[in-house]
Amino acid sequence: MATQMSSARRGIATNEMKQVAKDEDVTLDWLLPKIATGSIIIPSNNVRPQKIHNVGIGKGMKTKVNVNIGTSTLNVNVEEEIEKAKVAVKYHADTIMDLSDGGDVGSIRRTLLDTAPITFGTVPIYEAYNFGVEKHKNPLDITEDDYIKAFENNIKDGVDYTTIHSGITKEIAKRIFKVERYAGVVSKGGTITAAWMLKYDKENPYITHYDYMIELAQKYDVTFSLGDALRPGSILDSHDELQVQEMINIGRLAKRAIEKDVQVMIEGPGHVPLNEVTANVTLAKSLIGDVPYYVLGPLVTDIASGHDHIASAIGAAVSASAGVDLLCYLTPSEHLALPTPDEVKEGLIAYRIAAHAGDLVKLREKSIKWDMDMTEARRTLDWEKQLALSIDPEKAALIHGRTGQHPGNNVPCTMCGGACVYIMLPKQRKYEKEEKKLQQAE
Amino acid sequence: MATQMSSARRGIATNEMKQVAKDEDVTLDWLLPKIATGSIIIPSNNVRPQKIHNVGIGKGMKTKVNVNIGTSTLNVNVEEEIEKAKVAVKYHADTIMDLSDGGDVGSIRRTLLDTAPITFGTVPIYEAYNFGVEKHKNPLDITEDDYIKAFENNIKDGVDYTTIHSGITKEIAKRIFKVERYAGVVSKGGTITAAWMLKYDKENPYITHYDYMIELAQKYDVTFSLGDALRPGSILDSHDELQVQEMINIGRLAKRAIEKDVQVMIEGPGHVPLNEVTANVTLAKSLIGDVPYYVLGPLVTDIASGHDHIASAIGAAVSASAGVDLLCYLTPSEHLALPTPDEVKEGLIAYRIAAHAGDLVKLREKSIKWDMDMTEARRTLDWEKQLALSIDPEKAALIHGRTGQHPGNNVPCTMCGGACVYIMLPKQRKYEKEEKKLQQAE
Known part of the structure; x- marks a missing residue:
């Protein structure tokens, strides 16, 4: 019978190869030679x-x-x-x-x-x-x-x-x-x-x-x-x-x-x-x-x-x-x-x-999006997204749940409280912008 | 007042330096110049x-x-x-x-x-x-x-x-x-x-x-x-x-x-x-x-x-x-x-x-003994010593305790059971030695 390797060697893409190509976001043209030589199994x-x-x-x-x-x-x-x-x-x-x-x-x-x-x-x-x-x-x-x-x-x-x-x-x-x-x-x-x-x-x-x-x-x-x-x-x-x-x-x-x-x-x-x-x-x-x-x-x-x-x-x-x-x-x-x-x-x-x-x-290019999305969720205090993006949403929700806050709220967690970095500095930035507006209005 | 650094710069060993020299197994002659220059604090x-x-x-x-x-x-x-x-x-x-x-x-x-x-x-x-x-x-x-x-x-x-x-x-x-x-x-x-x-x-x-x-x-x-x-x-x-x-x-x-x-x-x-x-x-x-x-x-x-x-x-x-x-x-x-x-x-x-x-x-020379002792405790199936040497003896004992065996016993844990590597191969070695003795006796 054919093996994945023998198929690849004959240029035949199996269903398994198609599945893997899709999951890993690679083309079959790229994948088959790798399976043929054994660098991918x-x-x-x-x-x-x-x-x-x-x-x-x-x-x-x-x-x-x-x-x-x-x-x-x-x-x-x-x-x-x-x-x-x-x-x-x-x-x-x-x-x-x-x-x-x-x-x-x-x-x-x-x-x-x-x-x-x-x-x-x-x-x-x-x-x-x-x-x-x-x-x-x-x-x-x-x-x-x-x-x-x-x-x-x-x-x-x-x-x-x-x-x-x-x-x-x-x-x-x-x-x-x-x-x-x-x-x-x-x-x-x-x-x-x-x-x-x-x-x-x-x-x-x-x-x-x-x-x-x-x-x-x-x-x-x-x-x-x-x-x-x-x-x-x-x-x-x-x-x-x-x-x-x-x-x-x-x-x-x-x-x-x-x-x-x-x-x-x-x-x-x-x-x-x-x-x-x-x-x-x-x-x-x-x-x-x-x-x-x-x-x-x-x-x-x-x-x-x-x-x-x-x-x-x-x-x-x-x-x-x-x-x-x-x-x-x-x-x-x-x-x-x-x-x-x-x-x-x-x-x-x-x-x-x-x-x-x-x-x-x-594989930085293929892997970085997850971290990028988490960073964005943190920066915007989007707790629901943060928990969902965690490697272990269940445990993350359990820990965050101790704060007594709904995960969707745009509020700090108990770790930094009012000194939340994503509240302090953007607040100041907004303050600056408003002041600028006031000055321009004067 | 004197600081650790000013003392070291004047060649004076403080009690704190003596403590550290003892804990880290170094001499004061070695330690003081490091504190004087700031590479150790x-x-x-x-x-x-x-x-x-x-x-x-x-x-x-x-x-x-x-x-x-x-x-x-x-x-x-x-x-x-x-x-x-x-x-x-x-x-x-x-x-x-x-x-x-x-x-x-x-x-x-x-x-x-x-x-x-x-x-x-x-x-x-x-x-x-x-x-x-x-x-x-x-x-x-x-x-x-x-x-x-x-x-x-x-x-x-x-x-x-x-x-x-x-x-x-x-x-x-x-x-x-x-x-x-x-x-x-x-x-x-x-x-x-x-x-x-x-x-x-x-x-x-x-x-x-x-x-x-x-x-x-x-x-x-x-x-x-x-x-x-x-x-x-x-x-x-x-x-x-x-x-x-x-x-x-x-x-x-x-x-x-x-x-x-x-x-x-x-x-x-x-x-x-x-x-x-x-x-x-x-x-x-x-x-x-x-x-x-x-x-x-x-x-x-x-x-x-x-x-x-x-x-x-x-x-x-x-x-x-x-x-x-x-x-x-x-x-x-x-x-x-x-x-x-x-x-x-x-x-x-x-x-x-x-x-x-x-x-x-x-600091391999100074750190390896711990691993060496643990390896020896494992090889000899000395469970009491293994648990004591663990980074977290409490948790190790809790997990090992599930096996229902007294930690001091010279027995395998549930992970490998009878196929314990420290029983299988030494057993065979003993068998070989006995056979040799028998052959010599013949």
């Missing part, structure tokens, strides 16, 4: 049963935000995950990933696919892990077949993109204990795969069977999100040999998929000190080319438990301004627990701010 | 009745965070302001500013000075404005004497630093309506002064009487925080001629104060797009020299009402990493209402994260 599984709102991810597109949800073996509450998916859609997540590895992950995935009519990603190895826990009663007793079966299950359900940890080889896994790392390996999929390779002294199944997976991905038009199993888990480990070696491997793997009309994006860290964030993007783009880059934050410090959405929104904004295309959010509960629906909202809003701050640099 | 009013914990602000010191509190004419609730001051102290604000302009501002100030035993700043023109409202029944009917009286009242109460808007001249004020600005003038003190100058066609009293104020500041050892009356109020106005002209003026004024042993810092924006944040710091340091730089955020987008603490923490972190010395926080209620005590906490925590993220760049 539109993850869109051929067999996804739900009609969804597709997005374009890549150079020249607005920065997108992904929301992670899903169960763990210690917390299977499907109703709550459904609620989180609804929150993600309500507050304008561009993509969503179901990371469930506890409970009936297949059924949960299909339920969430139904709940969230947006671009949907998963991490098949979590289902393989789930086979280990449920079927084999030992997570590491999973077989190569389990690895592949999990991938097949995911894409046959219509998942638009899947994280594949094929950058970590057996050779690198063996170096993990030789390299001095403060935080070790913190990617769940990477850890499972590393532990599995070490246990069986076998190569990573997602490397061994990479060609077969490309074949399937081509058939379903599933986008590969090449995962960074060795991303740093502490700012102290940022850009060490493990991370950079994996990045090199991923670059090679990306090319093999793109050659076969399979769309690809690349995953990045994680934990990166502020002065290395731009360098990280530069390095990734240099090693991998203009393949869309998808980062997790990054967190610019490790000490912000309870507020990791803020610590990572800092890294996310700088990343986006430097060329990152998709931001994976973190919530306030990162490193502590699975998030609540409210925390999903908090994380998502923080990241939409970061994405927009990045777009004001990357 | 220790705001510390001679007559402040309260014993306080002083801080050093400037190059080579950790980035400090300021919390703004205070009434407005529309909201005078002294009990709540006291509560906010307590929150600021509890969550480790380095400095606090009372911006009250509603109610009995003198009495409120003295109460808050008593409540917060930390470096304390005010904006005297807000008291002058209050004279206008209360005494003259018209805010702009304030006199030159009111301007000066307000300054005197503030420093005689023991305020450690005062914002003085002496960078805005009558000439610039006249240009305000000629220059195309999206957001106009958004500094309250700047607006009052501009409106006053235009109304009376008189020069800014804080320029006319600058020498007298230097004399008083020298006597009380009050630090000038030279305010940016013309800071941009929208990212669209960033670095326009008004802002930069004022910055030039402020640089000149700073030198005049420093010559007379008066400590000075410089205030900066405000609203700055992400790609101009570092340039802003570079420009300020270039025009003004190594005088401590104190910025308000900056916000990197205008659309984040309800979450401005996050939108500005992004700018604050980048600012700090680029050399800003003191960050003035914003709360979620910025642009909407006066903050609640909870919002004061939220803003302060966001800014402490930003300050630390900046310090990891500026």
Whole structure:
């Protein structure tokens, strides 16, 4: 079957491309060559049963935000995950990933696919892990077949993109204990795969069977999100040999998929000190080319438990301004627990701010109108418009509501009261004008 | 009387310098020349009745965070302001500013000075404005004497630093309506002064009487925080001629104060797009020299009402990493209402994260241990230590508490459950070691 990429390569504009061109205010003539070469992707599984709102991810597109949800073996509450998916859609997540590895992950995935009519990603190895826990009663007793079966299950359900940890080889896994790392390996999929390779002294199944997976991905038009199993888990480990070696491997793997009309994006860290964030993007783009880059934050410090959405929104904004295309959010509960629906909202809003701050640099002409309109609403004390233009109209209205004033009123808020700058100076200006008139009348 | 600066110039180490040297882990030999030249300041009013914990602000010191509190004419609730001051102290604000302009501002100030035993700043023109409202029944009917009286009242109460808007001249004020600005003038003190100058066609009293104020500041050892009356109020106005002209003026004024042993810092924006944040710091340091730089955020987008603490923490972190010395926080209620005590906490925590993220760049050797300890606590699943090391132990404990596990347990959290990376891979490693032993025993 045709993929977005193969269609673009033949000059055929799909409905998804038309949608993206419209949303991003670009022409199809501009868009198609980008999809053909892989600098822009539109993850869109051929067999996804739900009609969804597709997005374009890549150079020249607005920065997108992904929301992670899903169960763990210690917390299977499907109703709550459904609620989180609804929150993600309500507050304008561009993509969503179901990371469930506890409970009936297949059924949960299909339920969430139904709940969230947006671009949907998963991490098949979590289902393989789930086979280990449920079927084999030992997570590491999973077989190569389990690895592949999990991938097949995911894409046959219509998942638009899947994280594949094929950058970590057996050779690198063996170096993990030789390299001095403060935080070790913190990617769940990477850890499972590393532990599995070490246990069986076998190569990573997602490397061994990479060609077969490309074949399937081509058939379903599933986008590969090449995962960074060795991303740093502490700012102290940022850009060490493990991370950079994996990045090199991923670059090679990306090319093999793109050659076969399979769309690809690349995953990045994680934990990166502020002065290395731009360098990280530069390095990734240099090693991998203009393949869309998808980062997790990054967190610019490790000490912000309870507020990791803020610590990572800092890294996310700088990343986006430097060329990152998709931001994976973190919530306030990162490193502590699975998030609540409210925390999903908090994380998502923080990241939409970061994405927009990045777009004001990357795509200023296309992004500035929002700020311009807000500035005008502030200057004219148009509260209704200010609240409506806020990234979070609900919360803004709640806070402003404390002033006891109707939002439509042309009055100051409690912050400055009578000393409101938009009353003081225009008043004086009016006074001057009237005085001038009086003088002229005299 | 001696000021910190005059003492340093004579090679005398004050108690405040000894305190700062200890807190920042520097020697007095290193510190004194910095205070002598003004690259580090220790705001510390001679007559402040309260014993306080002083801080050093400037190059080579950790980035400090300021919390703004205070009434407005529309909201005078002294009990709540006291509560906010307590929150600021509890969550480790380095400095606090009372911006009250509603109610009995003198009495409120003295109460808050008593409540917060930390470096304390005010904006005297807000008291002058209050004279206008209360005494003259018209805010702009304030006199030159009111301007000066307000300054005197503030420093005689023991305020450690005062914002003085002496960078805005009558000439610039006249240009305000000629220059195309999206957001106009958004500094309250700047607006009052501009409106006053235009109304009376008189020069800014804080320029006319600058020498007298230097004399008083020298006597009380009050630090000038030279305010940016013309800071941009929208990212669209960033670095326009008004802002930069004022910055030039402020640089000149700073030198005049420093010559007379008066400590000075410089205030900066405000609203700055992400790609101009570092340039802003570079420009300020270039025009003004190594005088401590104190910025308000900056916000990197205008659309984040309800979450401005996050939108500005992004700018604050980048600012700090680029050399800003003191960050003035914003709360979620910025642009909407006066903050609640909870919002004061939220803003302060966001800014402490930003300050630390900046310090990891500026002062890596001195700042990294915190992250190192957290990384170690995570790697060893030491939850008690993780929670204690969090920027907000209270909130971290609340979130982790949802897992129903005692924080001391060596168990995973609900986020990854059994797939916890610190259980999976070490388990495999132990398995390998045991197997090796078995093989050797065979």
